[in-house]
Amino acid sequence: MEITISNLQFSYPAGVHALRGISLEINSGEQVAIVGQNGAGKTTLVKHFNGLLQPTSGSVLIGDWDTTKYSVSKLARRVGYVFQNPDEQLFCKTVGEEVAFGPKNLGYDKARVESLAKDALAMTELSEKTETNPYDLSATWRKMVALASIIAMDTDIVIFDEPTTGQDAVNVARIAHVVKTLRERGKTVITITHDIDFCAENFERVIALSQGKVLLDGQANDVLGQEEILATTYVDPPQLTRLGKRLGFKQTVRNQEEFLTALKG
Numbered sequence: 001m002e003i004t005i006s007n008l009q010f011s012y013p014a015g016v017h018a019l020r021g022i023s024l025e026i027n028s029g030e031q032v033a034i035v036g037q038n039g040a041g042k043t044t045l046v047k048h049f050n051g052l053l054q055p056t057s058g059s060v061l062i063g064d065w066d067t068t069k070y071s072v073s074k075l076a077r078r079v080g081y082v083f084q085n086p087d088e089q090l091f092c093k094t095v096g097e098e099v100a101f102g103p104k105n106l107g108y109d110k111a112r113v114e115s116l117a118k119d120a121l122a123m124t125e126l127s128e129k130t131e132t133n134p135y136d137l138s139a140t141w142r143k144m145v146a147l148a149s150i151i152a153m154d155t156d157i158v159i160f161d162e163p164t165t166g167q168d169a170v171n172v173a174r175i176a177h178v179v180k181t182l183r184e185r186g187k188t189v190i191t192i193t194h195d196i197d198f199c200a201e202n203f204e205r206v207i208a209l210s211q212g213k214v215l216l217d218g219q220a221n222d223v224l225g226q227e228e229i230l231a232t233t234y235v236d237p238p239q240l241t242r243l244g245k246r247l248g249f250k251q252t253v254r255n256q257e258e259f260l261t262a263l264k265g
Ligand SMILES: Nc1ncnc2c1ncn2[C@@H]1O[C@H](COP(=O)(O)OP(=O)(O)OP(=O)(O)O)[C@@H](O)[C@H]1O
Pocket: 012, 013, 014, 016, 018, 036, 037, 038, 039, 040, 041, 042, 043, 044, 045
């Protein structure tokens, strides 16, 4: 399902002009990372995709749905959004209930709810924790519950806002596995991240925002190769990318495999 954003502007009631004319197309099944300095407008942008925010001007289409014409609960059939802070999202007494809530709320029958919840729990390695209260889990696992509860809704578009913040290496690998699995299923995955290595390892397209505008948008290698421009929105390319550049590699590299290939070549 395509996302079409045309000349989107948004001002918060307090007067902050957070988005200043954004036009983007995100195709079905794309894996996109959104990067940029604090306050660049990343969260504000993605909150337009599920109707949590409405454009001050311009438009956002999710498939053929104009977000101004559909409620948040309708848009939840097409777009799943995992909040930056899981504690804003979780409210059930057990992990199992939490993960089943979304699909139940979409009106799916019992068998489908069970199978979607079971699948999402397995993908996030929570199958053994269904009876636990989310608030008895560590912040790391609460994040996984937040992911699972959105994945269980089986939307075409899944948005993660800063999924790896405060996560250890094992959990970052778990989250990368979730992204990979969703990609294999043809889902569109949009991830806001300050974790440039996670971005470089897992996303083919990178959009850099700065002060409410698109600064760069393209293939990950092309975008991550623009060190000076990225610096204006306080994003550093991965260390390997910068090292490759200093070694005079012709191609921009963004992970160990690419680095080693360029080194041999
Ligand atoms: N609820 C709000 N009311 C008023 N201004 C807001 C609100 N939320 C965000 N802003 C402002 O809008 C601008 C964009 O904020 P946004 O949260 O979208 O940035 P971000 O790129 O997600 O930043 P971060 O990386 O810190 O999460 C900032 O200037 C921010 O202070």
